[in-house]
Amino acid sequence: MEVDGSTIYSLAARHIYTVSPSPFSRLFHLSKLVTMPLSRHIDANSVIESCKDHPHKQHLNTHSQRARATYHQSWSRDSGADVPKYTMPKNGIPSKSAYQLLHDELTLDGNPTLNLASFVQTWMPEEAEKLIIENMNKNAVDLDEYPACQVIHNRCVSMIADLWKAPTATQAVGTATAGSSEAIMLGGLALKKRWQSALTSANPPRDPYHPGPNIIFGANAQVALEKFARYWDVETRLVPVKAKNDFIMDPRDAIKLVDENTIGIIVIMGSTYTGHFEDVQLMSDLLDDLQKRTGIDVPIHVDAASGGFFAPFAYPNYKWAFDVPRVHSINTSGHKFGLVYPGLGWIVWKDETFLHKDLIFELHYLGSVEYSYTLNFSKPAAPFIAQMFNFLNLGFDGYRKIALKGLKNARLLSRALEGTYFTVLSNVHKPASPPAAGAAGLVKKAADVLYDEEDPERYQRGLPVVSFRLSDEFMKENPNIKQEWISIMLRAKGWIVPNYGAPPNEEKTEMLRVVVRETLSEDLVERLIADILEVTEGLMGMSPSQSPFGNNASGSFVVSSSSVWDDDVEGDEEEFYTVSPSSPPMVLCASEPPSFKSPVVPYLPTPSPSPPLSTPTPFYARNPTTLHNPLTTIITFLTSLPSSITSTLVSSYHAIHTATADPRTIIPIFQSGLASIAQFASSFIFYLTLPFTSSNLNPTSTSTSRSIHDSSYPMTSILNKRFFASPQTAGDAKDIMTASLAASSAA
Template sequence: MVISTTAGDRADHFLDCTFASRYVRNPVPKFMMPATSQPKEAAYQIINDELMLDGAPRLNLASFVTTWMEPECDKLMMASMNKNYVDMDEYPVTTELQNRCVNMIANLFNAPIGAAETAVGVGTVGSSEAIMLAGLAFKRKWQHRRKLEGKPYDKPNIVTGANVQVCWEKFARYFEVELKEVKLSEGYYVMDPVKAVEMVDENTICVAAILGSTLTGEFEDVKLLNDLLIKKNKETGWETPIHVDAASGGFIAPFLYPELEWDFRLPLVKSINVSGHKYGLVYAGVGWVVWRSKEDLPDELVFHINYLGSDQPTFTLNFSKGSSQIIAQYYQFIRLGFEGYKNVMENCMDNTRALKEGLEKTGRFEILSKDIGVPLVAFKLKDSSKHTVFEIADSLRKFGWIVPAYTMPANAEHIAVLRVVVREDFSRSLAERLLSDIDKVLNEIDTLPSRVSMKAAHVTPTVDEGVNASEGMVKPGKKSVEEIQREVATYWRNLVERKRTGVC
């Protein structure tokens, strides 16, 4: 294929570097490998120029993922970038460090193991892989039990709240498991344990509880879920277990809420996942999954290979992966210890409270996040009749802040919120700067025409028209004012997203 180099095509198909003339004059094709090599300085500068347009990671308040580590840990990570973790025989020390991390996490989560026992668990590529592995273990154990009972085993399901992260939907779709979601309601944005247990049937392989909802940071009541499920199991003869998705809260609860029962202290909790790259304080991407005991991980899911030098058991979806994040996790564990993690989490919560108080002082917002949970602030406008949270999120980008605006899942879609995740590197001074910039944005949008009223201007006084949320066009049909406002909010959210991604 030949690509034209005319002026009209040049911008679409080629990259020009500001400083490339010092090294090379030819433009670089975007979608085909260049025919010739070029100096390393030019290659570096071309890529660096483009990356300048990315957002600043520390101002990305949408992400739970760690964006700062100590220089000493950075050095350890760089020194191990060329180690393939799967080569356990070649890198036995790295394997040993992973096993130590698994044991430390299992003990932190009160697994019933002795001091000298080896915990059952593995390092993963984030919590997504961890959840896939835990789900597969539950599915296989359920199938075995059904086969022994002579019952059908082709329609497994998992019960979760509608607030679960998308990786649960991926697991359900990829591995053919029905996802039964407990719908949310206004004012209650986590899974209701009572409703969850009501949805459990003989085909339920597990109930997934979330320790730190992505939407509001709230911890679900795992203790109540455990007690209700024990009662139902006793009545039905089923053995429905619990998995705890502690991706966000697993490295928070043990340090801030040690008396809270959510982990292996509850008998039906059979496995737990946690993200090392969130409040485990390691760069993306590392996750962990641990099981209560060996009996909870079916043997046939563990593979043994010997072509890398020795017999090596493996239970992962990925094969080759870097060692650096595992080494970084071990560094953080021994560097900070229990005391250090506790100090970091307490500081995050202090900054969260300061941010929450500042937002409340504006008189414009209602706080939806709870005092006990992940250090984040989820908040919505008290009055969204003139402007929306999507306008605020869009305007904050002018100051460099990335603050997500989104609507709640079913059945609370009409609630639109902003969320600020407070990480270790989000200092009190940054919180104060964010509050100052939010105040500027509020003052600015107050001077602008109401986008909601502008879009609703086509509606007759009898509210006989609706707004098409995807195109901003009027469509027939009776709608309430509240429905129109929700559709307008969706329209502006979609517009902001199209602007952000360049799809307009």
């Protein structure tokens, strides 16, 4: 059975796997964790009712319909927290109960500090948080009531315009937004309106709707750019990106797509994929040349969502902003490297003439004349007050110090990864120029002693982002390892490190990405490196070429150093069992009833098929030689479990968290399950991979050895006592052990 990785969802802090098709797949489809501004109402009761024909229905019906549709607090002393989940409660509950319900539910979220997937700031000083709380009830659009807020807003715009080197001879204008996405919309609308105005004022006038406007940006652009084009009927012309160009737009490719209907070109200062800066100056030079040859005048908008509050401090002499004449507008996110909590964005135009007057609204109904250019009306004052706090608290030098620290830690992480099993795709650790040869190289090496080695100008420019992948050499030696497993196993350690495909045209390349924010200290970087290497080497231990057992190893993920103990042994005496590497691991799987046709676990084809079982037994065993990865084992085993055994095991649910980060243990117990988004009673399927056979399991203890088929065999005791709660399932576990070991001996 083939398992589509896209159907596997990671929920909260634990990994719960399900594979379609399944009646439960609907639940996971509805609860898939994606970033969406829209939510679909979910009638959980109807979904649950549709499961009644499922073998697990007796477990789903253990709670009443009312209980399924209500919150269940994590404590039992307060009965007041009994409210519906999907309908408005008729009567409220105490504020403490409401807080506790939501607080407990939100503990399922990841740790923001360890969320290395996000550019968003996750920490601010206590004084900043105090300011936010004091002003979070102020609506900045009401100028008469909150004039001081407007003054602070205007000062922020002035400071940002100066930071981006707006000419003093022009009148820069700008506004705060909910984030860079709104800022992009406003910037794109200004470009479109300028283009329309130029067409209608031409001699003779041209129709601005046929063939219509187009906008150009790289395939690595953030989705907000595509949203703008789709929402406002602008043709998108994507510039393909290439690996040789660091997965960013090449201006020489972009210029080929320009025509008289191009409203603008978006240049990205800090790609979300790798952190590279696109070349604003080169794009401007090419457009200047195009205008000289054709008369077509195309402006540049810089999407500096991440780079707007980073490049000016890390690379103050780099030309990318309003010091490039063709740049008309720039947007950024205050909640990224502006170091403010979400959500705050900014957009600034070099001159007020670049913002068409038809886009500015004059408002009179709040007591005075106000001018507005935003997509929404109400606007919280707290975010830009927090931005001003940072400007005053940090100043230029403070922002620069944080930027340099981020680059230093990014280089540390990059070098560590490149020195092991990875190829780093980001560039901030690479020298700005290749080392010279001969005497020039010696002079440069001597000069390096005199200058700051951590000076960012000595390296290629970019954001403190580390994008990396498994090296070609590693993949050649370990072809069975999938890069996404590293991301999944790091999540088990608390780290959120995404694995994703490169932009279109290079989507076959997968990359892992770490955003080195202010909160990722050097100590945390060191810990992250250790965890990445531990996870990677753990996966290597499952590979035939890297087995810890050497050339005679089977390639299993079992190590002889792992051990289990028998609680039934009296006194201080403990009985240990070690596993020899002479045979590949055995996987146990329940059979279907005679009316079903599912004889064995559907593993991938093996070089030499396993011998058939001599006699029918309630359970089947198979020795797969492809069992080099525990995740493959988990998914395949879970999909093959029949109803006859899952319905029994589900009822024995207990929170088992015995599996460690290192899957190479004597009895790797993998927990998985199916849980509904309605938070009704979870149905969990437990299964186990037993890496031993009757020929390679050897009791090594000071106590008297017992027969492997003896009913008092300690392994059965462990299963009975530790992993299964009810006597019925404990007996089934014993039957599994006995029948499977007998089948293995017969085979």
